[in-house]
Amino acid sequence: MSSRNPSLEYVNSIIFDLQKAFWDERGKGARFRVTTVGRGYFRDKCLARITAKDLDSIISAIEKVLVEEGIVEEQSSHLEDRLLRIRVKGCIHQPVERALQAKQVEPFTCIPANLIVLAVEEALNRPVELAEIKVEDDTCNLLLVIFEPRESR
Numbered sequence: 001m002s003s004r005n006p007s008l009e010y011v012n013s014i015i016f017d018l019q020k021a022f023w024d025e026r027g028k029g030a031r032f033r034v035t036t037v038g039r040g041y042f043r044d045k046c047l048a049r050i051t052a053k054d055l056d057s058i059i060s061a062i063e064k065v066l067v068e069e070g071i072v073e074e075q076s077s078h079l080e081d082r083l084l085r086i087r088v089k090g091c092i093h094q095p096v097e098r099a100l101q102a103k104q105v106e107p108f109t110c111i112p113a114n115l116i117v118l119a120v121e122e123a124l125n126r127p128v129e130l131a132e133i134k135v136e137d138d139t140c141n142l143l144l145v146i147f148e149p150r151e152s153r
Contacts, residue, residue, distance in 0.1 A: 012095045012096050015093065030109075031108040034114075035114060036114065036118065037111065038111045038115055046062055047119075047122065058119045058120060059086075062116050065115075066112055066115070073091075074090065082145055082146050084143070084144040085142070086143075088142065089138055089139045090138055091110075097140065108133070109130075116128070117144065125152075126147055128147070130142065131145050
């Protein structure tokens with residue numbers, strides 16, 4: 001296999017095409033079908049970094065991975081009751097969101113958000129839903145809703 005790395009522009013154009021095709025097929029329902037995109041990456045890069053079982057530590061672990069891997073420049077979060085507001089600056093996938101917006105498609109998936117969702121669900125057994133993505137300048141403002149823990153079986 002070749003050791004060449006494709007350009008980020010190429011990768012993001014493919015991601016855009018896939019997301020746009022999925023949106024054309026499912027509309028807003030597409031959002032609920034892409035919540036686990038990034039699961040393999042989460043298991044490979046993030047899961048071992050989660051050493052504490054509290055929300056702040058989990059979010060911090062995911063943030064460190066995202067910054068170290070060059071996926072985002074920085075990330076911050078604020079919890080208000082069950083609402084987790086996340087600010088992601090300089091995400092490498094933001095061109096995909098901008099291209100979708102240019103086609104009048106509201107952003108419906110976010111890999112950094114998915115990684116946090118997967119982490120909270122795995123470590124705390126609490127369902128999480130991505131409720132909103134707003135793109136402003138070089139920042140995405142995300143709103144996640146964290147629900148009560150699932151009942152043990």
